[in-house]
Amino acid sequence: MPRRDRTPEPLTYGRAGVDIAAGEIAVERIKDHVRSTFRPEVVGDIGGFGGLFRFDPSRYREPVLVSSTDGVGTKSLVARLARTYDTIGVDLVAMSVDDIAVQGAEPLFFLDYVSVGRLEPDVIEAIVAGVADGCRQAGCALLGGEMSEHPGVMEPGEFDLVGFAVGVVERSAVLPAGVRPGDRLVGLASPGLRCNGYSLARAALLEREGRSLDGPAWPGARHTLAEELLRPSRIYAPALLQLRRHVEVHAFAHVTGGGIPGNLQRVLPERCDAVVRRGSWEEPRIFAEVQAAGDVADGEMERVFNLGLGMIAVVHPRDALKAVDLARAAGHHAWVVGEVREGDGKVFLARA
Numbered sequence: 576m577p578r579r580d581r582t583p584e585p586l587t588y589g590r591a592g593v594d595i596a597a598g599e600i601a602v603e604r605i606k607d608h609v610r611s612t613f614r615p616e617v618v619g620d621i622g623g624f625g626g627l628f629r630f631d632p633s634r635y636r637e638p639v640l641v642s643s644t645d646g647v648g649t650k651s652l653v654a655r656l657a658r659t660y661d662t663i664g665v666d667l668v669a670m671s672v673d674d675i676a677v678q679g680a681e682p683l684f685f686l687d688y689v690s691v692g693r694l695e696p697d698v699i700e701a702i703v704a705g706v707a708d709g710c711r712q713a714g715c716a717l718l719g720g721e722m723s724e725h726p727g728v729m730e731p732g733e734f735d736l737v738g739f740a741v742g743v744v745e746r747s748a749v750l751p752a753g754v755r756p757g758d759r760l761v762g763l764a765s766p767g768l769r770c771n772g773y774s775l776a777r778a779a780l781l782e783r784e785g786r787s788l789d790g791p792a793w794p795g796a797r798h799t800l801a802e803e804l805l806r807p808s809r810i811y812a813p814a815l816l817q818l819r820r821h822v823e824v825h826a827f828a829h830v831t832g833g834g835i836p837g838n839l840q841r842v843l844p845e846r847c848d849a850v851v852r853r854g855s856w857e858e859p860r861i862f863a864e865v866q867a868a869g870d871v872a873d874g875e876m877e878r879v880f881n882l883g884l885g886m887i888a889v890v891h892p893r894d895a896l897k898a899v900d901l902a903r904a905a906g907h908h909a910w911v912v913g914e915v916r917e918g919d920g921k922v923f924l925a926r927a
Contacts, residue, residue: 592726594694601699601722608700608707612717616683626718628684630743637746641680644739645670649773650804655732657788657801660698663736664705665712666770669808670831671740672713673886676812677827677842679750679819680742682715688737689722692729702736705807712810715740748819751826751842751889758825758915759895760839760849762856763814764908765885767806771832772865772879776804779869786868793864803861811886814905821901822894830881836922837878839887848918851887853926856910858883877924889915 588595606621618627632638647666654663664687672682687706689699699722710717729735768776780786780800788801796803811829818824826842828835839849862883866876876882890898895911902909 592693593724597694597696598722598724601694601696604696604700605703605707608704609717609720612685612707612710612715614683614714614716617716617718623719626684626686626716628716628718630683635743635745638743639680639746639749641675641678641742641744642740643671643674644737645674646735646737647770649777650768650770651735653773653777653788653801653804655734657805659801659805660701661705662805662807664702664707665709665807665810667706667736667738668709668713668715668740669810670770671738672709672715672742672810672812673815673829674831675740675742676815677750677829677886678744679748680744681816682713682740682742682812684716684718684741685710685713686718686739687720688739689720690725690729690735691722692725692733693731694722694724698734702734706738709807709810713812715742750824753825754842754844754847754889754915755825756847756915756917757892758889759892759898759911760851760913760915761888761890761895761898761902762851762884762910762912763809763811763886763888763902764856765809765830765881765883766859767803767808767861769808769831769881769885771834771881773804775869775871775875775879776861776865779865779871784868793860809885809907811907814902814907815886815888817905818888818890818898818901822898823891824888824898825891826889828887828889830884830887832879834876834878834880835882835884835887835924839922840920842889843915843920843922845920846917847920848916849889849913849922850916851913851922851924853882853924855912856883857908884912887912
């Protein structure tokens with residue numbers, strides 16, 4: 576039998592790759608960020624086995640809870656390469672709260688899940704600070720979350736984010752409802768890629784053209800490519816609630832994976848088409864940079880990216896200009912970008 580020259584040191588969780596102390600430090604660092612998001616309905620404090628939210632059903636005749644979960648995709652890889660973690664949490668919140676807001680819901684609370692290869696308290700704090708910022712923008716509470724260290728599954732420096740949002744809407748007010756020919760399409764600006772198309776953008780800009788994240792976003796730009804690619808997503812939920820209070824909204828389309836055609840089609844009745852006129856809004860330059868770097872066809876760009884519109888409202892024609900004004904008053908650039916016509920459920924992008 577083989578001889579053992581010495582007895583191995585006893586194994587601990589730390590030697591196996593999980594640092595409990597670092598986790599405790601991270602929890603302490605994020606507490607104030609989390610508390611900054613609390614609404615009056617939040618019961619208790621951080622540290623319980625589950626988050627408590629005191630829901631008041633008396634505000635509604637027939638309340639419906641709406642939930643959504645999402646992540647940030649490979650935008651997290653850009654954050655990792657740039658070692659910039661303080662905005663990616665805003666993206667995480669945006670992806671979920673805007674998905675429930677398009678159904679007419681007010682976001683109530685949010686939960687996050689952060690998995691890492693090695694837990695670094697500074698990184699965790701920066702990520703969760705961004706999540707808290709997003710929750711404050713959306714008006715929802717960061718009710719709970721989880722951080723986990725996965726040695727052997729993820730390398731040190733690797734991380735992933737997942738979020739989960741819950742909101743409420745009166746059943747009679749669930750969207751979409753009433754989309755008809757003649758309705759106008761009002762687009763709300765997205766200053767960057769949000770969280771979609773990053774695999775294509777990285778392949779075109781970083782791999783094919785060999786651009787540096789530390790270099791200018793494009794010739795003459797005063798900001799870096801990293802800053803451009805890490806622009807935080809706009810959060811539209813409060814503006815959507817305002818629009819519904821003041822104009823006749825028939826639908827909202829959150830422009831994420833699938834681009835404008837894939838997402839606008841989801842809210843169209845079978846006998847309606849939508850015509851969106853490219854050129855009626857300002858398309859951020861980053862899309863042209865990606866297209867040129869990767870020699871990407873127009874159809875592929877339209878299918879993958881939002882092209883500068885993160886949200887589209889379908890409104891009664893008499894309310895189109897009022898909707899634009901309301902969106903702008905809420906801090907969003909907005910334009911009338913098209914209309915609904917009779918058809919069979921298709922979306923057409925045409926040049927204005």
